[in-house]
Amino acid sequence: MHSTPTQSHYDVVIVGGAMMGSSTAWFLSDNPDFTGSVLVVERDPSYEKCSTTHTNSCMRQQFSGELNIRISQFAADFVKNLRTYMGGDERVPELGIRSFGYMYLADNPDFAQVLRDNQAVQHAAGAATQLMTPEQILQHYPFYNVDDIVLGSINLVDEGYWDGTAVFDWWRRSSRERGVEYVSNEVVAMQKNSAGNRVDSVTLASGEVIACGQLVNASGPRGARTARMAGLDIPVEPRKRYSWVFSAEKPLDRDLPLTIDPSGVHVRENGGGTYQCGGHSDIDPAVDYDDFAMDYSLWEQHVWPILATRIPQFEAIKVTHEWAGHYAYNVFDHNAIMGPHPEVENFIFLNGFSGHGLQQSPAMGRGTAEFLTYGEYRSLDMTPFHYQRIVDGRPYIEKAVI
Ligand SMILES: Cc1cc2nc3c(=O)[nH]c(=O)nc-3n(C[C@H](O)[C@H](O)[C@H](O)COP(=O)(O)OP(=O)(O)OC[C@H]3O[C@@H](n4cnc5c(N)ncnc54)[C@H](O)[C@@H]3O)c2cc1C
Incomplete structure (x- = not known):
């Protein structure tokens, strides 16, 4: 209507x-x-x-461009002070950011250098990004398999989930x-x-x-x-991006950062022993504006094997929700x-x-x-x-x- x-x-x-x-x-x-x-x-x-x-x-400050970092810093300020921005209206909720960070994982020297270069830009803009060796990653997040990882990058300030x-x-x-x-x-x-x-x-x-x-x-x-x-x-093209929420038989004993596997598959803490994962297929064409069909084979054949390799505790998991959405992708x-x-x-x-x-x-x-x-x-x-x-x-x- x-x-x-x-x-x-x-x-x-x-x-x-x-x-x-x-x-x-x-x-x-x-x-x-x-x-x-x-x-x-x-x-x-x-x-x-x-x-x-x-x-x-989620929001992050781990961008390669200073302007994008500043834009996310304003987002953090706006979200944390929503009520003040809304003129002190008491009906407006007080919000926070669940700052579990984004964990970028590099499995080769070239990508590790990109993370180092980005960290320099992020530091100059006031972001708290830390680089981590595989040993340091394991010390803080013992659930990861880091056998193929050369460097990690994470920021635990104003980076994570928000409402x-x-x-x-x-x-x-x-x-x-x-x-x-x-x-x-x-x-x-x-x-x-x-x-x-x-x-x-x-x-x-x-x-x-x-x-x-x-x-x-x-x-x-x-x-x-x-x-x-x-x-x-x-x-700008509509590109399909898939999401899955799953519960783990053995949940992790601490918050899972929004982890960006070198494959591009990403997964994060969702609370209550559940996790949210995202990915797309290697063939990534522009799709019809109304095409939201799921590709069910993607989870079984691509995403889950990557997850279970990166976090072996995720061998026993059960998908509870899944959906396809569109990025407005600037090619x-x-x-x-x-x-x-x-x-x-x-x-x-x-x-x-x-x-x-x-x-x-x-x-x-x-x-x-x-x-x-x-x-x-x-x-x-x-x-x-x-x-x-x-x-x-x-x-x-x-x-x-x-
Ligand atoms: C799977 C997935 C995960 C994401 N994760 C994150 C994240 O963690 N952090 C983050 O920052 N961003 C994330 N994004 C991106 C973010 O969701 C989008 O960039 C953002 O929501 C874009 O908002 P928008 O208003 O531009 O577009 P939309 O939300 O798509 O809204 C556009 C609106 O325009 C309307 N419209 C279109 N054409 C017309 C017309 N001719 N007349 C009238 N109405 C029209 C549509 O109905 C629609 O409601 C994610 C996106 C996806 C798909």
Whole structure:
């Protein structure tokens, strides 16, 4: 069932009301200098298929680029001070981060060097990343098999699980209370002005044409489809990522860090003797927007053998939940694409977050709201993420993509 907007014009129309769209809407509603109207159009208000509800809900500071580290540091600050950011509202929960850390494991000298180089960037940005020899890893985490490991890297400060759902819920609730309008509808077309340098209006699936001052593409894995409505291209594809939750017959005696095996399979503590694991197949094509079919052979033939080799105690485990979700994967340089299109200047991107968009959402929403309000960034400078780099063929590479 579609719901329809109460007005025929909004200063900002946001296409997609999940984590990125709602963060942007909330930061706009929180900025006294922004006095405009905001419409969020969400095609599936159950959020059943979006990336946000398929996530691992973890944050890390182990990135290769300083800006991505700063973005996650703001996420940690925002999550730990959610109530304060929400004006001290006592209904807002106090949240923490379960800082079990991400444990990157290198099984060859080249990757070990990448971990060392990344640690230097992370230290300079104030992150507490520690490198560990295999012996040190065993001392702290005796359950790992480190026979093939040359180096590990972990950060136990503000790195681990957080309650993304609570933040998402509060962004929506608080935005609505402050006047942002959410509608259950789909943007199906866009109309540009005669010069072709602005989007004048969007057409909704229910037929209404809604004029917009500025438009934000926060449509996740469907980002390229939304951009095409304005005649624009972005190198973002839906890529399938599988998750499994399992219980262990013999649970580990301490928290399991979010462990990134050299194979790419990753697994983390989930509480109560259960663990959450993620992976994808070696053949990793763009998939249909509605293709969420599980590949059941992947667990048996690929993932479980890797887990049981890395953590022999995981030979006796039982899968209790499994699902497939989509990354909005930026094939150009694995980094976010944000800011305005250089020619269609009121079309603002917020796309391509792969597997780290949940933690980036506070900084991305804040930055986008600043750009919409002032035409510039006032906190973190996000211009390295701007679309212009794609036009120029200048990748801004993030090496630490899971
Ligand atoms: C398996 C998995 C694990 C992950 N783990 C982590 C993690 O541990 N940490 C982390 O930081 N990130 C993680 N991520 C990434 C993170 O979940 C995403 O980057 C983030 O949720 C992206 O939010 P979004 O709002 O951009 O996209 P989405 O959540 O996909 O939302 C886009 C919304 O736009 C709507 N939409 C699309 N087109 C239209 C249209 N034309 N009209 C109206 N509405 C439209 C969709 O219905 C959808 O609700 C993970 C992702 C996956 C898949």
